[in-house]
Amino acid sequence: MKKCHKNHLVVDYFFDELVEKDKEQFRKHLDCCEVCSASLAALSETAPIIKEYKRQLPDKKLMRLYKTKLKEKFYRPLSISSIADKLFRSLIIKPSIPLRLAEAGALILIGVIIGRMTFWKSSPNIDYQTNGGYEILLSSDGKTLVDNYLLEAEMLLLDVSNLNPLEDEQVLINLKQLAMYRSLLQKTLLCRERAEKLDDEKLLTLIDQIEPILLDLCNLEQETLDETVSELRFQIRESHLLFELKTMNQEKI
Amino acid sequence: MINSDAKLVEKAKMGDDRAFGKLVRQYQNKVLYLAYDLIGNYVDAQDVAQNVFMRAFKSLSMFQEKSSFSTWLYRITTNAAIDFQRSRKRKHAISLNQPTSDKNGDRDLIDFLETKDMPFDKRIENLDMKDLIEETAKQLPPQQRAAFILKFFHDKKTDEIAEILDCDPVTVRGHILRATTKLRDQLKEEK
Numbered sequence: 001m002k003k004c005h006k007n008h009l010v011v012d013y014f015f016d017e018l019v020e021k022d023k024e025q026f027r028k029h030l031d032c033c034e035v036c037s038a039s040l041a042a043l044s045e046t047a048p049i050i051k052e053y054k055r056q057l058p059d060k061k062l063m064r065l066y067k068t069k070l071k072e073k074f075y076r077p078l079s080i081s082s083i084a085d086k087l088f089r090s091l092i093i094k095p096s097i098p099l100r101l102a103e104a105g106a107l108i109l110i111g112v113i114i115g116r117m118t119f120w121k122s123s124p125n126i127d128y129q130t131n132g133g134y135e136i137l138l139s140s141d142g143k144t145l146v147d148n149y150l151l152e153a154e155m156l157l158l159d160v161s162n163l164n165p166l167e168d169e170q171v172l173i174n175l176k177q178l179a180m181y182r183s184l185l186q187k188t189l190l191c192r193e194r195a196e197k198l199d200d201e202k203l204l205t206l207i208d209q210i211e212p213i214l215l216d217l218c219n220l221e222q223e224t225l226d227e228t229v230s231e232l233r234f235q236i237r238e239s240h241l242l243f244e245l246k247t248m249n250q251e252k253i
Numbered sequence: 254m255i256n257s258d259a260k261l262v263e264k265a266k267m268g269d270d271r272a273f274g275k276l277v278r279q280y281q282n283k284v285l286y287l288a289y290d291l292i293g294n295y296v297d298a299q300d301v302a303q304n305v306f307m308r309a310f311k312s313l314s315m316f317q318e319k320s321s322f323s324t325w326l327y328r329i330t331t332n333a334a335i336d337f338q339r340s341r342k343r344k345h346a347i348s349l350n351q352p353t354s355d356k357n358g359d360r361d362l363i364d365f366l367e368t369k370d371m372p373f374d375k376r377i378e379n380l381d382m383k384d385l386i387e388e389t390a391k392q393l394p395p396q397q398r399a400a401f402i403l404k405f406f407h408d409k410k411t412d413e414i415a416e417i418l419d420c421d422p423v424t425v426r427g428h429i430l431r432a433t434t435k436l437r438d439q440l441k442e443e444k
Contacts, residue, residue: 008426012411015404039430046437050405053386055286058295066299070281074306075274 004035014043142194146203147249149187153210154245156184160217161236163229173220185214206248209241258322265313273313276322277306283323283407284330290402291334293391301337305330320416327403327417335395385443389436396420400428 006029012018013026030036058066090096095103163171188211195203216232236242258279264272284305288298308329309316316325390398396418403409403417411429415422 008423008430011404011426011429015411017410017412039434042434042437043430046433046440047405049382049440050386050433050436053383053406055290055406056383058285058289058299062295062299066285066302067281069303070277070306073303074277074310075271 002035004033006033007036007039010036010039010043014040014047138194138197142190145187146191146194149184149191150206150245151249152184152187153214154242154249156217157210157213157236157242157245160213160229161233161242185211185218188214202248206241206244209239213241259318262313262316262318262322266316273310280323280326281306284326287327287330287402287407288334290390290406291331291399292337293387297337297341298334301333302330305333308333324413324416327407327409328419331399331403331417335399338395385439386436389439390432393432393435396424397428397432400425401432404429 006026009018009022009026013023013030016023018026026036030040091099159171188207191203192207192211194200195207213232213235216228220228258276261272261276265276281302285295285298285302288301288305289295292298292301305326309326316322320328390401393401399418400414403414404411409417411422411425414425418425
């Protein structure tokens with residue numbers, strides 16, 4: 001019987017498992033090889049008949065029994081302890097990278113919240129017209145407002161009394177802006193309200209002295225700068241305003 | 254499928270029983286059908302399939318993932334079925350030399366006579382095409398039968414069959430060609 005060393009390739013050729021190049025070569029080989037042609041004919045003749053073969057399906061009872069046995073051996077339902085163990089493993093012992101990142105993020109967030117609650121206290125927000133009116137002004141928040149106001153006023157007046165209008169023109173302009181920026185005038189009004197409500201004579205006297213100085217500072221004109229500043233310095237010195245402010249602030253400290 | 258298998262295998266190797274359970278569920282029918290195709294009856298195929306999963310479970314740590322999990326499982330199934338056939342043949346030989354009074358012994362003897370002793374031509378008379386194919390497959394040597402079954406009944410590629418049977422692809426092609434030629438001859442004889 002004739003043999004061909006390429007005969008085994010008939011199988012891959014028939015089942016279309018050869019690459020295009022090999023398939024083309026083998027097609028040419030088939031034209032001149034009787035052995036391979038005969039094998040291909042045998043395959044072509046028999047394969048469709050085999051493909052029609054359908055295996056007998058197992059009895060339903062037997063199939064159920066088989067699956068039940070496999071289930072008992074290999075995929076039992078999870079118990080609570082095994083779920084807890086699985087959770088513990090996936091969350092603590094071997095967390096995945098995204099889970100680790102999420103845990104780190106959550107820890108940072110918790111740290112920020114605790115830190116904020118412990119160390120950060122917001123300044124009193126006095127909006128007495130909308131939030132309880134005079135009640136807020138008379139509360140401890142109102143007191144804090146007055147304390148801050150007196151401190152700021154002391155610092156501002158100290159700066160004014162120390163500056164020389166000839167040399168420190170820019171400083172003076174900055175002071176003017178600062179006074180406006182800090183809304184000292186606005187705070188003056190609020191503090192006056194509180195002092196009047198509480199009948200705080202001492203505070204009222206102080207505010208009466210501070211307010212015109214602040215007004216003058218806010219209304220400084222370049223032409224009259226020297227004159228106004230000299231006047232203000234004189235006024236501060238004569239009124240002993242700084243001394244009184246300093247005494248009051250130190251008392252509070 | 255292969256990717257998801259690889260993930261499940263990785264988890265199962267790390268001790269995740271549920272992952273192995275998923276693999277079992279995925280392959281329980283395929284393994285049973287392959288065992289049936291190789292052995293010829295569902296009662297024995299069912300036992301073999303259970304043993305296959307048990308073997309796979311025990312030796313999963315040794316699975317190096319050079320081939321896919323499905324190929325590895327098919328290899329275990331084929332080997333287990335061939336081993337089962339061999340042990341059954343040995344049993345037949347013993348039962349023929351001993352008086353058989355118990356039920357199992359009787360069944361073994363009947364099986365043996367049905368498959369071996371009667372001339373093929375006579376047995377084929379009342380069989381239809383399906384039986385003819387099954388009968389022809391039974392006559393083939395174990396490896397040839399396995400190659401034939403994997404190719405035609407499980408649509409495996411030649412290279413994968415070679416991996417499953419742990420032999421050269423050329424040998425696999427030879428097995429398939431010889432099995433097909435034999436079947437064709439049987440068909441001609443029947444006609």
